Structures are given as C-alpha cells and as structure tokens.
Amino acid sequence: GIRVNHSGHDDDELIVDDVLMAVGRVPNTMGLGLENTQVTTRDDGTIEVFENFQTKEPSIYAVGDVTGTVALTPVALAEGMALARHLFAGEASAEVDYALIPTTIFSQPNIGTIGLSEEAVIESGRRAKVFVSRFKPMKHTLSGRLEQSIFKLIVDDETDQIIGLHLLAPDAGEILQGFGVALKAGATKADFDRTIGIHPTAAEEFVTMREPTRIIGE
Structure with a gap:
C-alpha cells in the first residue's frame, strides 16, 4: 500500500491503496477576447458578475462555474434558468438561493x-x-x-x-x-x-x- 502522512491538528499516517489529488480547476476564459470588452475577471480567471449575473459589459451575462460560485452542474443550471426567466419571461430579478444545496x-x-x-x-x-x-x-x-x-x-x-x-x-x-x-x-x-x-x-x-x-x- 501507499503510506500517506497528514499534518494538521493531529499528525496521522494512513496506509491506502490509492491517493487522489484534487487540485481544483481554473476557468477557461483565455482566448475569448474579453480584453476587448468591459468584462472584468478576478486573479483566478473567474468572471465578475453583479446584479442579475450581468458583467460590467451591459450586453454580456455569465453564469455557472466560470463566475466562481458553487461549482456544481445543477447550480449552473439554476442560474441559467433564473437568468432566462429574467431576460425573457419578465421576472424582476435573476435570483438564486444558494442556501441548503445538497x-x-x-x-x-x-x-x-x-x-x-x-x-x-x-x-x-x-x-x-x-x-x-x-x-x-x-x-x-x-x-x-x-x-x-x-x-x-x-x-x-x-x-x-x-x-x-x-x-x-x-x-x-x-x-x-x-x-x-x-x-x-x-x-x-x-x-x-x-x-x-x-x-x-x-x-x-x-x-x-x-x-x-x-x-x-x-
């Protein structure tokens, strides 16, 4: 097996069959030409959005993982649906409740x-x-x-x-x-x-x- 040492509040040693290193992801925002717009990004590449998922470019909206919210497919779907209802169904705002996400x-x-x-x-x-x-x-x-x-x-x-x-x-x-x-x-x-x-x-x-x-x- 593989011997793994973990340092923290308690130093633990585990012997396991495999080790998964989940190092995260980065948004794929390079090459989109965002530098030619008013869209702003954070240091990690995520797109800044404000009220109703609107960016600083009034005609550009962004939802999902690329905005740095909860990186889950159902959350991105909920954001997209909320935005669609706001833009095309007359809802006053595109609000998503991020509390209690299973x-x-x-x-x-x-x-x-x-x-x-x-x-x-x-x-x-x-x-x-x-x-x-x-x-x-x-x-x-x-x-x-x-x-x-x-x-x-x-x-x-x-x-x-x-x-x-x-x-x-x-x-x-x-x-x-x-x-x-x-x-x-x-x-x-x-x-x-x-x-x-x-x-x-x-x-x-x-x-x-x-x-x-x-x-x-x-």
Whole structure:
C-alpha cells in the first residue's frame, strides 16, 4: 500500500491503496477576447458578475462555474434558468438561493451533505443538538464485509429546525435528494420524528434517531 502522512491538528499516517489529488480547476476564459470588452475577471480567471449575473459589459451575462460560485452542474443550471426567466419571461430579478444545496461525493461509499457542519454551527454562535448513528447496512449483514454507514442530524436547539444533514453511506446521493426538499421546506426534528420510516432501508435511520449524541454551541 501507499503510506500517506497528514499534518494538521493531529499528525496521522494512513496506509491506502490509492491517493487522489484534487487540485481544483481554473476557468477557461483565455482566448475569448474579453480584453476587448468591459468584462472584468478576478486573479483566478473567474468572471465578475453583479446584479442579475450581468458583467460590467451591459450586453454580456455569465453564469455557472466560470463566475466562481458553487461549482456544481445543477447550480449552473439554476442560474441559467433564473437568468432566462429574467431576460425573457419578465421576472424582476435573476435570483438564486444558494442556501441548503445538497451535495454528494460519489466515492465508495458516497458522502452526502446539506446545511451546516458542526464547526459552522459553533462559529455562528448557535446551540444545536447533534444526532449520530453508526450501523452496518442491512445488505452487508450476511456478506461479512466491514462496511459501516454514518448518519448525522444537526438540529437548532431553539427552533427545532434541521440545519444540517450528513451521511456516509451507499447511495447517499439518492437518499439526500429527498431530504434536501425537506430541509428546504424548513423541516423540524419533530417533523422527522412524526414520519414513518420505510423498512428495511438505510434512509429510515434519519426518522428514527431519538436521543442526541451531543450538544454543541453556546
């Protein structure tokens, strides 16, 4: 295996089969002739946009990864649709809500996340209950494979609203999409508790967690 050393708060050493270096991307804005317009770019090459995705060149708009917002295909699609409605359907503004964007890393197993992390909750000065469940997916109970899933809910202690939902599990993307709708609609822990789970599924874990694992924040 490959020996990997990680330096940070704790120095860790891992032995792994492969290492992925995700160094990011740069916008492909060179060669577009932007220097012949009033369009401005940042040091990293992303295009500066202002109200309604308009650049400093009044007739040029930009959406998607090239503007330096959330680099996800569905986000770019939402921005394009909002701009189209503004330009061609008479909507007053091209607004996109960037809060509570469900995101999945399609690793093995998947990592899914929406809302605030525990660190972000603490930084915001809120107090929250954290519910965590670790379990072996049912489909692996007979296989003998050492597979584990981790589900986490973060609940605002004052409002009972779910402000963070995270999971490490097979098919996390499929599970997260539905719960993303619930969080966008302002679901509370009480709403989750009143929801009857589908058995046997991994997703039912989110509606059966009753006792908080820890309390964080002020």
